[in-house]
Amino acid sequence: MTAPDNNDHEAYHLPVLFEETLDGLNIQPDGIYVDCTFGGGGHSRGILGKLGPKGKLFVFDQDSDARRNLPDDKRITFLPHNFRHLGRFLRLHDAAAVNGILADLGVSSHQFDEAERGFSFRFEGDLDMRMDQRQTTTAFDIVNTYSEQQLHKMFEQYGEVTNSKTLARTIVQLRRAVSLKTISNFKAALNGLVKGNPNKYFSQVFQALRIEVNDELGALKEMLQQTPGLLVPGGRIAIITFHSLEDRLVKNFLKKGSFEDEEVPDPFGQRATAPLLKVITKKPVTATENELRKNPRSRSAKLRVAERL
Known part of the structure; x- marks a missing residue:
């Protein structure tokens, strides 16, 4: 499928925290990457731009409209499913070990602007x-x-x-x-x-x-729980949230491997399980003044990144 021109993509959905997200993923040219929320394809194009000819990108989107934004690129595979089924469909495509996972949890501008x-x-x-x-x-x-x-x-x-x-x-x-x-x-x-x-x-x-x-929060929890088992050591996960409910879940999971604000105390003073992820962003990354001027919808965006140990 031939991709629409860049102006069409920007009208569909301006990718928020674009450079910050690509930097956070620390993209390896021959790596395998996953965009859990393809949408207008803005972040995916950025990933493809840093991948070499052997690199691969799997993109998920449950919204059938998103398929129209696919670039004509053999390195990309479109999976028309909710990202809660991440592991299942990656395994079906022999991609059970990946170098990076991205999820931009915002509703696309296109979805907001389509009245029907x-x-x-x-x-x-x-x-x-x-x-x-x-x-x-x-x-x-x-x-x-x-x-x-x-x-x-x-x-x-x-x-x-x-x-x-x-x-x-x-x-x-x-x-x-x-x-x-x-x-x-x-x-x-x-x-x-x-x-x-x-x-x-x-x-x-x-x-x-x-x-x-x-069921956005249920799907987010299911997706997050699968990510440590899919990432190779040194692989990165980057999640962009837009409200406190999502951000709290992401923050707790990346830091502690659970969704609770408080850890259940261990009577022996030891962690029940060793952490699988190391948080890269001690504080969430937010939009610059320049991005806020171009895209007001980025004002509530928060990016958190972690690395598989």
């Missing part, structure tokens, strides 16, 4: 939010069928919505009388509940729904 995908409250469309169009559960299904307790927990944990309990109760009451199938209907029904800045409020509500629809 339902990711953004700025546009009209169905309340959808599925990254993988093959799955059946949409955001509308969740607001229409979840119990008040389930909705409360979702909005509180995944969106940190201030009045999540009232929001959940209102949705359950309203859905009996009005359809919440479209974004405009959903927003209009909840208008009286908005606390503070409406844009921030609906950003939090939509984030919670998107995380739930796509």
